[in-house]
Amino acid sequence: MAFALPVWLAVQEELLRHTDSGSDTRSCFDDLDDEALFQMFHLTRPCITFITETVQSRMEDTQLQEEKPELPLDAMVMVALNYYAHGISSAAVLQRVGLGQMDQAAAIIAMVSVLIAGLCDQFVSFPLARDAKANVAVKVQELCGIPDVLGVLAPAHFKIRASPYERSSFRSFVNTLGYTSVVSQIICDSEGNVLSVESCCVGSTGEQDMWEASDKGREIEKELLGQFWVIGGRGYQLSKNVLPPLAAPGTDSENRFNQAHAKILDVMRTTLGSMKRRFRCLMQLGFAKEATLDKKSNIIKTCCVLHNIAMKFSVPPPPAAGKIEPLHQGRQVTSTAEVNPEVLQARQKVIERSFSLAPSSPDPPGDKTTEEKE
Template identity: 70%
Template sequence: MAFALPVWLAVQEELLRHDGAAPSSFDDFDDDALFQMFHLTRPCIAFITDAVCIRMKTVAMNKPALSVDAAVMVALNYYAHGVSSTDVLQRLGSSQADFPALICTLSAVIAGMADQFISFPLLRDAKANVACSIRRVCGIPNVLGVLAPAHFKIRASPYEKETFRSFVNTLGYTSVVSQFICDSDGNILSVEKCCVGSTFEQELWDSSFKGREMEEELHGPYWVIGKMRAVSCTTSLRSSPSLPRL
C-alpha cells in the first residue's frame, strides 16, 4: 500500500487534466490527413476553433445544427479546397445543402475577429521594430512589410464564359485574389478585399488602401517590398527599381 497515495494523486491529476475537454470533430484525423483536408496544422486548427467558440458566445444566433468545432471543420475544409469534401460530409452526417449558410455564418464570425489579429504598425516605435526585424532577414532598410497576392481556389461556372475567364489566374485555375502584407515572422499586417483571380498584382496595389497610403507618404520614409520589386512612399510599384528575389 506504500504506493496507494502517489498512484491516487496521479490518477486525479490525469482526470483533472482532461476534465471538461470534450472530444473534437478533428480528433478522428491524424496529422497528415488533417493537413491534407484543411491545409492547417493541429495547433493552428485548435487556435481557430477556440477563438471562434469564444466569439460565438457573444453573437446572437439560432441554435446551430452542428457543434462549433464541426462548423469550423466545414468552413476550413471549404476554404482549403473551394468545395466541401465527401469525407467531411460522411463524418458529420450532414447534407451539403445545409453547408452554404453555415459557411457564410462562420465566415462572418471569423471576419469579425480580424481586427484582433491583423494590424498595420502605425506608431513610430512599432514601425521601427518591424523594419529592424525585416532588415536582419534581407538587409533592406526601412521596410514595413512584405507584399504578395494570395489566391484562394473557387469553383466558377464554365457556362458563364466571360465571368469564368475573369476568375482564371496565371496558374491556370479559378480563384479570388487578395493583397497581403506580412512581417518577417509571418504575422499578417494588412489584408485587402478580394478581386477576381485574373487581377494583376499592379492593379491590386494601385487600387489598395495601403498603396494609396504609401503614395501619399502617410507612413513616412518606409517601404513595402514585393516579390520582385520595392515600393517607397514616393515611388509607385510600376516605376520602382527591381530587387533580387528574397
Template identity: 65%
Template structure:
C-alpha cells in the same frame, strides 16, 4: 507579429467571464488522436482548441440555429474543408449532414473567422513595432526602412465560359481564371494585411491605389517606410520596386537583395496553400459576388497566423512551390515619380555601392521558414 500572449489571455478571460470555458466538457476533436487531427485539419490540438475558443466568442453575435450543431462541430466542418478543399464524407456523416448542407456551415464559420482579422492580422503601428519589423528585413536583405512585402495573391476559381464578358474578367496574365487579393507579409511569413478580392484581370497597382493600406502608406500615416513590391507596381515614395534595367553592379546587387526579400511572399503563399488546399481551387465565382471568396481567403490568412504562433508546420511540399504571380503592369507605362526614383537611387548608392559580407551571401542561404 500577428498577435501576442495578451490576445490568448483576453480570449480565455472572456470565455471564463461568460461561463464558456468548461474544460471538463468533451469536444468533437477529442474523438481523434493527434495524428488524425493533423491529417484532417493540418493543425495541432492546442491550435484547434484556441481557434474554437476564439470562434465561440464571435459565434454569439451570429444568428445560428443552435438546435443543429455545436460550435465545435461547425468549426470542425469548416476547418476540414479549408485543409482539403472538399468536405470529408465521413466527417459529415458523423454529424448527420449531407454535402449540400456543408456550404452554409462553411460560409457561416468563414464569416466569423474572417471577422477575427482585427485581432490576429496586424500591421506594425507603434514606433517599436515598425523598427523591429524593419530591423529583421534589413538583416535578411540589407534594405533599410521596410515594413513588409506587398504582392497580389491569385487564387484559382471556376467561371462559366458561357458568360463571356464575366469569364474574361477573371482571366489573369497566366491565362487561368482567378480572384486576387492584396497581401502584405513580414520577413517571418506572418500576414500583416489582407484586403480586397477582385477579378483576376485586375491590375495590382489599381488594387493598391484603392486599398486602405495603400492610402495609409502613401499619405505618410506610417512614416518614411517602404513596402517591397514587384514589377506590377509603380515605384512610389512607399512602394520599392526593382530596377527594371540595371545599368551597373550596385543596381544588380540591389535587385538581388530585393528578390531575396520578395521571395518570402512566395514561400508564405506556398505554405498557406499547402495547409489550406481550398485556396488551390475556390470553386465557382461570379463577378458581382466575391464576398464569400473574400471571407475564405481572409479566414485562411487568420488561421495561417494562428498556426505560426503555435509553431504548427505546414504539410510537406509535394513537388515545387507554386511560383509567385509575375505581375501585371499597365500596358501604358505610368508617369515616372522623380522623387521616388531619386529616393531609390540614393538608397542604392548608400547601401549597395560596395559589396559587404552580408550582401555577398544574398541568395545563398534562403530558408523556407513560412
C-alpha cells in the same frame, strides 16, 4: 490590432493548462489523437482549441447567434477546418458530426468563414507601436540588406471556375498567366506573418490598380504608418512608399539591390506556398461570379487569419508535395515619367548607402535561396 507575442504566449499557456485540467466540457475533437487531428485539419490540438473558443466568442458578439445553428459550435468548426485543409468535406467528418448532405456543409462553412474573416482586424494587422515597426524593419534589413521596409506586397491569385458561356465575365477572371482566378492584395512581414489582406477582385485586375483602390494602399501612401517602404514586384509603380525592382539595372550596386529585392520578395512566395499547402481549399476555390465574390473573399481572409494563428502556435505546414508555384508577375510597369524625382532620389540613396560596396561574405544579399519554413 494584432496580439503581441507575450499575449500569445500567455494564451498558449492558459490553453495548455485548461487542456490538462480535465475539464468536463468535451469537444468532438477530443476523440481524435494528435496525428489524426493534423491529418484532418493541418493544425494541432492547442491551436484548434484556441480557434474554437475564438469563434465561439465571435459568434456571441454577432447577430449570427440568432440563426440557431443546427450543429454545436465545435462540430461547425470541425466541418469548416476540414474543408479549409483539403478543399472538400470528407465523408468521415460529415459522418462524425451527423451531416448527410453537402449543401448543409456548405452553409456551415460559409457561416464559419464569415465569423473568422470578421477577426481580420484582430489577427491580421500591421504593428502600430514605433518599436514594433522598427523591429520589423530591422529583421527585413538583416535578411536582405534593404533598410526601412515594413512589409512585402504582392497579388495573390487563387484559381476559380467561371462559366465560359458568360463571355465578358469569363474574360474578366482570366489573369495574365491565362487561367481564371480571383486575386487579393496581401502584405506580409519577413517571417511570413500576414499583415494585410484586401477583398478579392477578378483575376484580370492589375496590381497597381488594386493598390491604388485599396484601403491599405491609401493608408500607407499617406504615411499613416510612418516613412517606411513596402517591397513590391514589377507590376507596381515606384512611389514614396512602394519599392519595386529596377527594370534595367546598369551597375553592380543596382544588380545587388535587385538581388536583395528578389530575396525579400521570395518570402511572399514562400508564405503563399505554405498557406496553400495548409489550406488546400485555396488551390481551387470553385465556381465564382463577379457579383458574388464576398464568399471567396471570406475564405481567403479566413485562411489568412488561421495562417497567422498557426504561425503563433508554431504549427508546421504539411510537407510540400512539389515545387512552390512562383509569384504571379503581372504586367511590367516601365514608365517612370510620372514618378516624383524626389522618389527616384530616395531609391537611389537606398542603393548607394546599402549596396555600393560588395558584402564581405561570399554571398551578396539575395544570392541565398529562401528556404520554405517547415
